[in-house]
């Protein structure tokens with residue numbers, strides 16, 4: 001079934017990697033020490049296919065690690081740079097950096113070219129416009145004739161390989177990301193949930209990720225999250241997202 005054929009409201013099928021047999025090559029370009037609010041990290045820049053430059057922010061000595069704490073973070077200019085509350089990316093990135101720096105070893109790999117789940121920033125903005133007319137994040141991509149999720153993790157796997165990381169504890173709520181890394185030869189020893197505070201606008205997006213993309217997001221139905229006001233102009237006070245079990249009667253999935 002092609003992604004364009006995803007029926008509205010239905011679960012998106014898992015996507016096999018475009019490169020099931022190996023990792024896209026990357027080339028190490030440069031590195032430098034980067035002091036951050038969470039501690040000192042080493043930033044390594046890589047060149048990948050198509051002229052894309054990825055970044056790895058590394059804490060401590062990871063070479064030879066079989067269970068390094070790792071985040072593969074997809075670029076999101078609106079969330080990561082500008083603090084958009086339409087998604088949880090910015091808060092997830094900050095939390096991942098904090099966790100890796102606190103642990104003292106590990107890496108946050110920042111994957112450029114993943115913007116908008118691979119469709120690019122302009123197309124993501126078009127998708128946002130469609131979402132403001134009622135489509136959810138999956139159907140908006142489909143309506144544009146674009147993949148629901150066009151990301152490939154070959155370069156990410158190659159970067160881990162270059163760093164000498166043989167196995168990871170992966171910071172993610174996305175089981176497809178775990179499977180994709182495994183297909184690229186990275187042993188995923190564990191999946192570590194990465195839950196960010198929810199806001200009125202991101203709650204709808206997160207519920208779609210859970211219901212249609214299989215993301216493992218416990219706690220979305222906790223009273224704090226469910227009670228968060230939604231829509232433009234709503235309070236931007238975060239509702240803490242926890243791993244508490246959901247109540248028996250979950251609110252309807254997002255459809256404005």
Ligand SMILES: Nc1nc2c(ncn2[C@@H]2O[C@H](COP(=O)(O)OP(=O)(O)OP(=O)(O)O)[C@@H](O)[C@H]2O)c(=O)[nH]1
Pocket residue numbers: 073074075076077086087088089092114115116117118119123124127128137141171172173174177194205209215
């Ligand atoms: N096309 C599209 N992309 C989005 C939208 N919201 C966020 N993104 C992009 O989605 C990417 C992040 O993917 P997510 O599905 O939020 O999370 P994930 O990385 O798969 O999973 P986690 O590891 O749990 O964070 C970033 O590149 C964002 O730019 C949206 O509504 N439409």
Ligand SMILES: [Zn+2]
Pocket residue numbers: 076078079080087088089090
């Ligand atoms: Zn985002």
